[in-house]
Amino acid sequence: xxxxxxxxxxxxxxxxxxxxxxxxxxxxxxxxxxxxxxxxxxxxxxxxxxxxxxxxxxxxxxxxxxxxxxxxxxxxxxxxxxxxxxx
Numbered sequence: 001x002x003x004x005x006x007x008x009x010x011x012x013x014x015x016x017x018x019x020x021x022x023x024x025x026x027x028x029x030x031x032x033x034x035x036x037x038x039x040x041x042x043x044x045x046x047x048x049x050x051x052x053x054x055x056x057x058x059x060x061x062x063x064x065x066x067x068x069x070x071x072x073x074x075x076x077x078x079x080x081x082x083x084x085x086x087x
Contacts, residue, residue: 025048
């Protein structure tokens with residue numbers, strides 16, 4: 001699963017705009033805009049989602065799901081569960 005927040009963060013880490021990601025994934029800019037405007041998990045055509053995820057992964061992005069360890073190293077960010085933010 002891919003969230004709109006992950007998509008925006010991934011672009012920011014890569015330093016690319018929506019147009020560049022659209023070109024990398026072979027999708028339209030409005031498609032990327034719709035994905036980023038989603039609330040929570042991005043929904044859409046599986047082939048399109050797969051193309052975007054593969055483009056991000058090919059550029060070095062590791063998408064990390066909830067409660068999943070990131071073992072490959074490298075820099076990145078992770079949103080902590082708000083209920084444990086004070087811990």
